[in-house]
Amino acid sequence: MLRFGAYNRTTQPGLNYHLPSPIEKVLTPSVTRVNRTEIGYRSGEGTTVRGGGTRQVPEEALMLTGDENIVDINFTVFWVIKDAQAYLFDIRDPDATVKSAAESAMREVVGETPIAQALSEGRGKIETDTQHLLQGILDAYRAGVEVTQLQLLRVDPPDPVIDAFRDVQRALADRERLRNEAEAYRNDIIPRARGDAVRIKQEAEGYRQQIINQAQGDADRFISVYRAFKAAQDVTQQRIYLETMEEILKNSNKVIIDKSAQGESGVLPYLPLPALGSANGNATAPPPASAPTTSSGGAAAVPPVAPLRRQ
Numbered sequence: 001m002l003r004f005g006a007y008n009r010t011t012q013p014g015l016n017y018h019l020p021s022p023i024e025k026v027l028t029p030s031v032t033r034v035n036r037t038e039i040g041y042r043s044g045e046g047t048t049v050r051g052g053g054t055r056q057v058p059e060e061a062l063m064l065t066g067d068e069n070i071v072d073i074n075f076t077v078f079w080v081i082k083d084a085q086a087y088l089f090d091i092r093d094p095d096a097t098v099k100s101a102a103e104s105a106m107r108e109v110v111g112e113t114p115i116a117q118a119l120s121e122g123r124g125k126i127e128t129d130t131q132h133l134l135q136g137i138l139d140a141y142r143a144g145v146e147v148t149q150l151q152l153l154r155v156d157p158p159d160p161v162i163d164a165f166r167d168v169q170r171a172l173a174d175r176e177r178l179r180n181e182a183e184a185y186r187n188d189i190i191p192r193a194r195g196d197a198v199r200i201k202q203e204a205e206g207y208r209q210q211i212i213n214q215a216q217g218d219a220d221r222f223i224s225v226y227r228a229f230k231a232a233q234d235v236t237q238q239r240i241y242l243e244t245m246e247e248i249l250k251n252s253n254k255v256i257i258d259k260s261a262q263g264e265s266g267v268l269p270y271l272p273l274p275a276l277g278s279a280n281g282n283a284t285a286p287p288p289a290s291a292p293t294t295s296s297g298g299a300a301a302v303p304p305v306a307p308l309r310r311q
Helices: 084-089 094-110 115-119 123-141 159-231 233-249 273-277
Strands: 035-039 041-043 054-056 062-064 070-081 145-156
Touching (some): 035 041, 062 094, 115 123, 123 145
Antiparallel strands (some): 035 070, 041 054
């Protein structure tokens, strides 16, 4: 209630009285009505640009995101009067103040939000953060206004670049898909490579241990033979000789000739060794060479052939 144009008192609902004008004047703003402020668009006025009688206001709707992209945002603020005195006397134009403060708060929140988040799952967070920031601004102005709801209606790239933006988004989606495929291939190939490396290492360790054990066994066997040789050198040497000859001659034909067959002259008589060494024993011996002659022209006596033993 005003008295001579100045604030005098606030009355409660019910039966009240005041002095007649021009002494006192009553201002009765509706404190129960939910007011609506549209930002970025106007509904039901001007030329229709979109369906439903909506006109776009680009100077309000275009905002810069945190990653320096431009988005087109339409939103609505719902508010009520909580303090009639502050609403009427502390601010000059409540509707314009709410609109300007809401646009400023939205620009600040969107300016800290990446475009991908603003276009998808971040819309709820943008609404909540903007409402809290707007309420803080209005409280600082002592506007006497309480924001009941802030609703985002449209968050899109600007119309002139929306096709290019969608191409970029598809490219980003393809990049993410290829990255996920590469990560899946990496997660598949690396464990298998590590398993192969462990297997090869274990095989190498087994081969190494086998060679070491074999070398150790050969060394122990040689040491045992050497100790036996040191204990009985003659016997061990003879045994090693016999074992070696047995190993060498086990697959060959052998002809043993008695030393007495040479006689006192030391001449070895002719023997048909190729016939003895043949597979069937029936090979024809080559003809004997001419018998040597004595100085008197007679044939020299050929000593008898010693008996042979074949093994």
